[in-house]
Amino acid sequence: MSNPVRVRFAPSPTGFLHVGGARTALFNWLFARRHGGTFILRVEDTDAARNTAEAVQVIYSGLRWLGLDWDEGPLVGGNCGPYFQSERNAIYERYVEQLHAGGHLYDDGGALRFRSPRKKVTVHDAVCGSIEFDMSDPATHPDMTIRRPDGSWIFHFVNVVDDIEMKVSHVIRGEDHLSNAPKHVELYGALGVLPPVFAHIPLILKKDGKGKMSKRDEGSSVASYIAGGYVPEAVRNYLCLLGWSPKDNREKLSIEEVIPLFDLDRINRKNAAFDLEKCAWLNGEYLRELPEDRFVALGREALTRSGVSLSQFSESYVGAALATCRGKVRLLNELSAYGGFYFSDDFPLNAEAVAKHFTAENAPRFQAVRESLTALASFDVPSIETALKALAAQLGVKIVVLLHPLRLATTGSLAGPSMYHLLEVLGREKSLDRMDRAMPRFPTA
């Protein structure tokens, strides 16, 4: 590539960052990083009505969360600013003047329209190949509007102007823009500029493949991952796998591994259905390998989001509690259900499990477990484990027979962290209290 690689992500501030948009941003970012190029963020806020500061923040926070840092754009500056279309009026005026002088524009009820040359246009696309569009019929390809009667600009025009002004070398965007490409090529022609390399990437479809993913669909918003207990690396990894693959059967790849492998000719042409299950699976993989301090930090956030109050617990208690939950959940948001018992004495006991395990036969065993725990010199994992195993042997039962009722009494559930570890974290006092509280649930006869 002779020209420096300059790519851009050009979202409209709608207050919503779509996964499809995030994936487009990701591919642009990867391409820039792969070629030592520049990744530009440009905010296409020509539609003043729905343009708010909060909506722009949604874009920033979504990209930042995914680790997609931009080299030029809002907040970081650059030589081709401003990076908000709403602030680039003077530039657009200049280009309109140029088009006007070339006789390419005409007035239509106050709106400005671009007169199509009515020829065949070939779009050269790095992923789709060369595609010819016959633009000769105005019925199927009406002249595009460039400016509304109120003076505001239309997407096609400002998009092309900005790409020219910002020296964008490759336009990587969703395939839904493919049919816009010939219009844009006409504009480049009228402006006397060579078009950039286009790369229309496949769309992300709903889970059933019926249509583009839209606002209503689960997982369509980046914000939903931030709030939903996902790790950004996992979501980013999953997004890489939609329309691209390393071709060597790897699924879990760090972004550093993806960068050198990423290129436009490896991008698929087929739209991909979105599978939140697989994304969650990957999230579990990442969660499992997270350093403990980061897992604890993210776990705290997730618990707090779920409404679990952590303020009354020491940092070491919360850390130890969360450590026993490591590798056990796929989503951080599952933590409150999985380990919530650590932070509240007020949990219900699973009724079905109570019926099965709080039996008359188990009552004396439960009592024996309590005595064994009471008698322990020190209440730590090895001591607890040794004592309970010894007791099981002594009573001639398998250890589960002892552990099920114990787990039920101390956590309310039959599923949870390692029994010995959770008892140690809970501490003797709390453990015995919970056992005492459960005692009356056993049948007396």
Place this chain on the structure above:
RNA sequence: GGCCCCAUCGACUAGCGGUUAGGUCAUAGCCCUCUCAAGGCUACAGCACGGGUUCGAUUCCCGUUGGGGUCGCCA
């Protein structure tokens, strides 16, 4: 409907003329195990159809069907 793109297990994909069509998610079973996960093993499951080209098509060409996109003074 016009135009454009696409077509391998339910999903994401590998394959770029000769393969027992591979991997991953999901599903089922087994093993491991203090539960739940994780992990290991196994199973299930795919080249849309019809013509060509070729000694030979999942792979190349054409058509059909199917799916998606797009036809704004939205972006």
